[in-house]
Amino acid sequence: MEKRVAQQPRPWLLPALLLGAVVGSALQLQQPALWRAGTYGGVLVAAIAMALGALTATRMRARANAWMSFAPLAIAFAAGGLALFALGGLRSADYLGDALAPQLEGRDIRVTGMVAAMPQSNEAGTRLRLDVESALLQGAPVQLPPRIEVAWYGGAFRDAAGVADLQRPPPALRAGERWDLTVRLKAPHGLRNPHGFDLMSISGLHITLFAWLAALAVRALWRRSTRLCLRAPAQSVALAAGVLLAAGYALFSGWGVPAQRTVIMLAAIALLQLSGRRWPWPQVWLLACAAVVVADPWALAQAGFWLSFVAVGVLFATNSIAGGAHGSSGGGHFRSLLREQWVVTLALTPLGVLLFGQVSLVGFAANLVAIPWVTLVVTLLALGGVLWAPLWSLAALALQPLAALLQWLAQWPWAVVFLPVAPLWAGVAAVAGGALLATRLPWRLRLLALPLLWPLLAWQPARPAAGQFELLAADIGQGNAVLVRTATHTLLYDAGPRFSRESDAGHRVLVPLLRALGERVDVLMLSHRDIDHTGGAAAVLAQQPQAELTGSIEADHALQALRPVKPCLQGQRW
Known part of the structure; x- marks a missing residue:
């Protein structure tokens, strides 16, 4: 009698689906x-x-040829890619429907709305998020995006014509208040931060630490009850409670994008553990990545x-x-921290050049101090x-010495080195080289990362x-900025122009372009x-000290106080 053995679904079917989802979403963004x-x-x-076809294919015996054994993976990859491509397109179209109409830019609009988050104030004024309830243009209702960003400036400010306007300082604003304001709106534009660099990378770390502490507390309390332990394991309850409490904490603290990303990753990994599955780390990493996407x-x-x-x-x-390569003593933990920070620096430096066109030469030292200090003390x-x-x-006092250290490091000569933006292929190759350099392979293999x-x-x-010569007209809105390049x-x-008290075309456009x-x-x-x-001009002169x-x-x-201005005279040549 022939014995039939049920075939199990291929273990790489879901990873193929997840990888396809990430690739499909990336392709949609390029439309x-x-x-x-x-x-x-x-x-x-x-x-x-x-996707249904991929599930069906896994239950068929692939006896025809070797290609059929990979067909379900290819179908799953394509299904994930098409699904996220379509969902991303539908969501983009939905968001585009809420965009600011071009004819409303720069107009005086009377807006009634509620302050949606804690306002941020500085010496120039106050920034706030406003949930729009109604909007009027010359007495007629108009449609605005459901949430707008408002900058409320105070003091003297010169407009594009150079006329000084003394603006009333904004009052104290609080989240949940309803305001009736006259605003001038403009559509947002994607801009690169030209004057900042990351000295420390602790995105979402405090939320992860909160989840860990919450899980420890819930597990300790749960274990005190025999009846509760019989109903559900303390470890599983603590894991679920830690994620839920971390989500509540992130929501309470403003639900920013890094917080959302952290909660989603924690939830994905927690669900994987609660299901009893034990995946290799590449699949766990891919699951968290796909969940965020x-x-x-x-x-x-x-x-x-x-x-x-x-x-x-x-x-x-x-x-x-995990393998205890550095021991469990204090010195072993310090060597582990040192190596981890060195690995992350090697891997992220090429990516930082690709994304920002800059390398922080003091970032390793800053992170080595800042991450444990913020994690174990401030947080x-x-x-x-x-x-x-x-x-x-x-906690505020504990931040002061750290801020002083970071400011001191940032003032070092060559603290940040700026490099020209290379094409994508060079950036991808360099990221792969940085990852290879950070591995634990023999040095004769890691040196292959240098090319x-x-x-x-x-x-x-x-x-x-x-x-x-080459002439490049920068897109700076009102005004003029033309770059002329020759061979030498x-x-x-x-x-x-100067856009506001806090920004101008030099910081936002010209310095990043140069x-x-x-x-x-x-x-x-x-x-x-x-x-x-x-x-x-002031931002350009600060970034180009040799410019005449x-x-x-x-x-x-x-x-004139920044640099003597030579007048334009007849007969001058350049």
């Missing part, structure tokens, strides 16, 4: 224009059909997503703590403040040929004094 909702719906139906497809466009997951993946792959004091309020004051790193670190954008020289004609191109400006020429032509400043600027202009 130059959105399709119609019906088209995305059709793609989603096809994805569901393919399913909840927020636009996370793939955020630098924090890639920094977090590359760091976690490299730590998974090079884990030496624990802040959490303890929920039970005893004076601990919050101690992978070289194209990114040594990249130089092409310049015009001798006798030719660079001139910047005008520096764009760094991305690796440019050394020889001459900054200002056509006239209007703020929409000179608003970004020339133009029609009066002797008492504020820029």
